[in-house]
Amino acid sequence: MHNYLIKLAKLHRDRPDMFPAGTLGDVGFYQDDPCAIFQGGECNCDPDLVVNTDSDEAARVKRMVDSAAKFATIIRSKRQ
Numbered sequence: 001m002h003n004y005l006i007k008l009a010k011l012h013r014d015r016p017d018m019f020p021a022g023t024l025g026d027v028g029f030y031q032d033d034p035c036a037i038f039q040g041g042e043c044n045c046d047p048d049l050v051v052n053t054d055s056d057e058a059a060r061v062k063r064m065v066d067s068a069a070k071f072a073t074i075i076r077s078k079r080q
């Protein structure tokens with residue numbers, strides 16, 4: 001398994017305060033230069049993780065998800 005996923009799972013377990021309920025966030029993974037992921041392998045480095053909740057990017061994704069949900073609702077109502 002990729003090291004960055006293991007590190008994210010441990011962070012989620014150890015620091016739930018960084019992942020508040022009801023928020024949408026994004027995580028940046030900063031791989032080390034020699035990481036095998038750049039050669040198509042699994043992440044084998046000790047990447048830095050940056051967690052952003054309610055960041056501009058998270059807000060943009062939330063708007064997209066909300067728009068898709070509205071669109072799906074409209075399509076369903078037209079099919080009935």
Ligand SMILES: [Zn+2]
Pocket residue numbers: 003004031032035036037042043044045046047
């Ligand atoms: Zn890596």
